[in-house]
Amino acid sequence: MLTSKYITERGGRMNINERWLVEESRKGNIEAFEELIKDYKKSAYNIALRVLRNVEDAEDASQEALIKIFKSISNFNMESTFKVWMYRIVVNTCIDFKRKKSINAVSIDETIDLGSGREIRREISDESNNPDALIDRNYSTQLVNDAISKLDDDFKTIIILRDIKGFTYVEISEILSCNLGTVKSRLSRARKSLKELLEKEMSGLRW
C-alpha cells in the first residue's frame, strides 16, 4: 500500500518522503520502515558479505544492523541523511560482528570440521590457469573480490564505500566518523594496496 502511495525518489539529500517514513518508523510502523530501507537493505547485505565473506554471517549481521537501525531510529536527528546514518550503523555492526567472530574465524581454503568426523573442503575455484579469467584487462571479478577480501578492514571498508557503493568523500567521512583528510589518505592507500595485491596475483598468474 505504502509502496504505491509514496514513491521514493533517489537522491542525495533527505527528501520529504524519506522524512515522513522516518517519522512513521519512529512510531513503530514496520511497513514504513521496510519501505524506508527497501533500497538499502541489499547494499547493507552486500557490505556485510564483503566484510564477513560468508552468506549466513552476512545475513545475520546485516539484519542485526537493520534492526538496530529500526530500534534506534528515534535517535536519528535528521541532520545527516538517513542513508549516511544507516550505513554508519551497518558498517560498525559488520565490523563488530567480524571482531566477535574472529575468535573462531576460518581460513577460506581450510577444511571445516562439521563435527562427527565430517569435513568439508572449501571450494575455491582455481582459475589461475583459465585463460578466460584474463579477460577484462587481466582483472577478473573473482580476482578483484579475492584481493578485496585480503585487505585490512579499514581499507576494505573505504573501498566498498567509495568504489563499490559510490559514496562521496564527505559522506564517507560522516559514515566512518573521521575527517576528510583521513578519508583521502586512507582511500589512496587502500587503492594502492589493492592494486599491489592484484598485481601480485597477476604476476603469479603470468608466471
Add this chain to the structure above:
Amino acid sequence: MSCNEICDKLSLYIDNELSDEEMRQMEEHLKSCENCQKELEEYKDLISILNSLPDEEPPEGYCERLHEKLSDSSVQFQLKTEKSAPKIKKINRFRWLKYGSIAAALVLVFVAGSMNNFRFSGSGAKSKNEAAYDYSDSSAENKSSIEAPREALPEEERYEMGYEGQNVGEIRGQMYDVNDSDSAMITSLKAEREMKIIKTGTISAQTEDYNRFLNDLTVKLGSMGGFLESNNTEVYQVYNDNKLMYGSVKIRIPQESFYELIDYLESSAEVSRKNINETDATKEYYEKDNKVKNLEIQEQHLRELFEKANTVEEMLLIENELRRVRTEIDALNISLSDIDDRAAMSTINLEIEEVMTASLTLKAKDNVWERSKNGLINTVNGIIRALENLVVNIISSSPLLIPFIIICLVGFFKIKKYWKKHTP
C-alpha cells in the same frame, strides 16, 4: 612533483578531489610521464571494475526473516501487527516453560523437605519411649532393661521398664480374720461409708523448655508423693538445631494433692486444654465389698462343712464349691483394690508440647497497640522462619535440585534453539 607524489595523488585526481593548482600540476606531469599515465590507467581500470562489481542478491527469505525480526523488536513498541502474534505465542510458551520449571523446582524443594520430616518421624530414630510402672509400697525392686531390636541410637532409644514389686494380686480377703467374719460383716455395714471418688484429669500444655519442665514436674511429684506412671517422649519437629519435643505423660498423684498439682501445672506451663472428671465409685465399691463379705461367710460355712465331711465324694464336692467361692472373692477383691487405688491416687494424663515461643503467653488484656505489635512480630518471625526453612530445604535438597535445574536449563535451551531453527 615527483612521480611518487603523483602516484600518491592519482586516487584523488580520479575522484576530482584535488585543488585546482594540484590538478593543473598533475595534468602537466601526466602529459610528460608515461609511467604515471600507465599507472593512472590501471587505477581507472581497477575503479571501473570495482564500480561494476555486481551486488549479490540476498538469500531467499531474507526479507521475510527480516520482517519477522522487525516484528519481534516492535513488540517493544507495543505495536500489535497480525504477524507478530505467533511470536508472542512463542514468548508465552517460553515464559510458561520458565515459570513451570521454577514451580517444579519449588515443588521438589517441598517434597524433599517433607521427606526429611518423614524420615525423622517415620524411622523413629529420635523418639524416646520410656515407661515406668510403679506399684507403690513394695520392697522388691526389679529393674530390667530391654534393648529394642532395631536401634540406631541406643542412648536415646532406650526402652526402660521398671517393675517394682507386684502387689496386684494381693488379696484383701486374706487379711480378714476368718473367725471374726460375722462380727466383721456387721461392723462393716454399720460403719460410716468412706467416699470413694476417682479423680482424673486430662491436660494439654505447651512449654518452652520441655526437659526442664519435666524435671521440675518430677521433683514436684516426689514431694507430693506422686509419680510418673508412664512417660512417652518423642521429637516431633526439628527447627534448625532445636529438637521440639512432645510428651504424653501419665501422672499418679495422691487424691488430696490432685488440685494442688493441677494448679502447679497451670502455673508452670501454658495449659491449652483441661478436663477434670470426678467419678463417685462409692456405691459400686460398697456393693462389691458386701458381696465379698457374704461370700466370705459362705466360705466359712463351707470350711465348717468340709471339716464334717465323711466321704471322699463329699469332700471333693465341698472343695469344688470352696474353690468357686474363693475365685469370686479374689476377683471382687482385685476390683476393690483397683477402686481403692484409683481413688487414693488420682490420674492425670498430661500432654506436653514444646514450642519455640509459648504462643499462649500473650496476655489477652493487652491493649490494641501491644497486641498488634506482637502480632506483627509473630508474622515477621513466621516469615523469617519460613524463609529459613526454605533456605534449609533448598540447601539440603541441592544434591537433587542442582542436577534437576541443570536438566531444566539444558532442556530449555535445547527447545529454544529448536524453536529458533524451526520458526522462519
